[in-house]
Amino acid sequence: MPLTTIKDGEYTATVYKMIKEGRYGDAINILSKEHQKHNKSRAALSLLGYCYYHMQDFTNAAECYEQLTQLHPEVEDYKLYYAQSLYGACAFPEAMKATFLLDSTTSHTKMIKLQAAITYGEEDFSGAKTLVEQLPQDDPDYDVDLGCLLYKEGEYEEACIKFMSSMNVLGYQPDLAYNIALCYYSLKQYASALKYIAEMIERGIREHPELSIGMTTEGIDVRSVGNTLVLHETALIEAFNLKAAIEYQLKNYVAAQEALTDMPPRSEEELDPVTLHNQALMNMDTKPTEGFEKLAFLLQQNPFPPVTFGNLLLLYCKYEYFDLAADVLAENAHLTYKFLTPYLYEFLDAIITCQTAPEEAFRKFDEIAGKLTEQLRNVTKQEARHNQDDESLKKYVQDYDEVLERYIPVLMAQAKIYWNRENYSMVEKIFHKSLEFCNEHDTWKLNVAHVLFMQDNKYKEAIGFYEPIVKKHYENILNVSAIVLANLCVSYIMTSQNEEAEELMRKIEKEEEQISYDDPDKKIFHLCIVNLVIGTLYCAKGNYDFGISRVIKSLEPYNKKLGTDTWFYAKRCFLSLLENMAKHMIMLKDSVVQECIQFLEHCELYGKDVPAIIEQPLEEDRMHIGKNTVTYESRLIKAVFCEVTGWNE
Structure with missing residues (x-):
């Protein structure tokens, strides 16, 4: 029966059918009209509250049950549902107040459980524990609640035991499986966590095909499944978010993004805070503007994921929005002590200070580094002092790695202060001081290689660091950064190891050909950038005839090689050439001049949809869309080139 033809008085059976089918939104549309028509109809109001609750719209559910408690104070269930809805809406003080209206003789256990949950939500964990201990120990929720409290205390192994014990008693439950996976995640036992997540997802696909799991990733256009109670009970949203977090930690960024698109589809306004946060974080490279908007929005919500505050500040600093980071810190001082560790606060403070007082910032970084190196030495001493079993040794290694992961960003921030001043010898000294702790760390080795490369006379030493990478x-050589491959090739050439450079370039070319065969439309820039950097080297040494020719050939075919990054390298060489020609410091052969003009014309033809620069995501004064293209810039350079060389005459 179409909804528009339902007659008065016939709505109840239809609504029950809709509720049974999980069509809560359709049921709400009918019930809202009936409720208004019959002036606070008890039946309509009760069903409305039920539907809102099942859609996880706790605020509207609470409004319905509040009216019902006023109209029918004798019904104990309405008081309970009212308190539960307030708890779901995170209105914790109001929810606690509502629990005092319950009849403790008939609803004592339910009241204690709800009060414990509310106190837990308010992060009063000792108060929650006191309430949980009032429950009978044979209550099914007793071990679960204790497990949650142990988890909050950082006792992840003990919490995991409690959840597993509950699973043995209660049978398989998605929320318990998720809790176990979360414990393993916190213990950094990712394989075990993924095992439980995989089972949750498999059961979800098998038992709830209506939730369209994985459809969005496959490119199938499906409608939102809504925030139904069924979705909540499957814990699939939590499972996919945890899977995304694990893949992100393991640096499997594509898998992390897929985990977010695999989850049951919902419209953006239906997304929970954790999903919204993860979408922002994991798509930051491709959608930075959207990411900043989501994180800033979350910061205004209550509650929001605890890591939101720190991540927003770190990302502002990464994109060099230091003023915005300083403003957010100043405006949210009340969040600083709650959501930032002392280390993170000191690190952010030092980074922001870099912009106005680099020497002071260096001193602040030095203080942080001093504390961390002391911690690293202490862990090393403890490990050496005791005869360790495998588990203890594993814990010491884990502790050491955690401190080291905090130390590396501090070290790199210190080095960057001198890198920006092109004082590479000082950067090398900073890295040398950290040799004791960092000599096996990939980030450290990569940056040592870069700083050796930049000093011109240390190519041999740079090779020693680049080659192992x-x-x-x-x-799978294309997994290596193009600039690392380019710098290694240049280092080979500068140390007369041309055969090694050619062999490396053949290897890159072979892999690119295979990818082009598998995916003809895919743009691959590795070999192009290697050739561009080599061409740049020859231009820097004054051999423009060979260098510019190398640059030009590197971008062929233009439809596959012309991109924002490759254009950046190419135009630097052309601008350097023009500057030297304008000063009459060099002369080009006519054949090379003609080659340059043809190259710029090709860039003009193929560069219409290629941005000349990637603008900062939060930039207010953006370039005109027609000017931020390779086509526009190549026309400008061509015009200057013709003027300098007199090509049009």
């Missing part, structure tokens, strides 16, 4: 991924 490349050999580690030699069978």
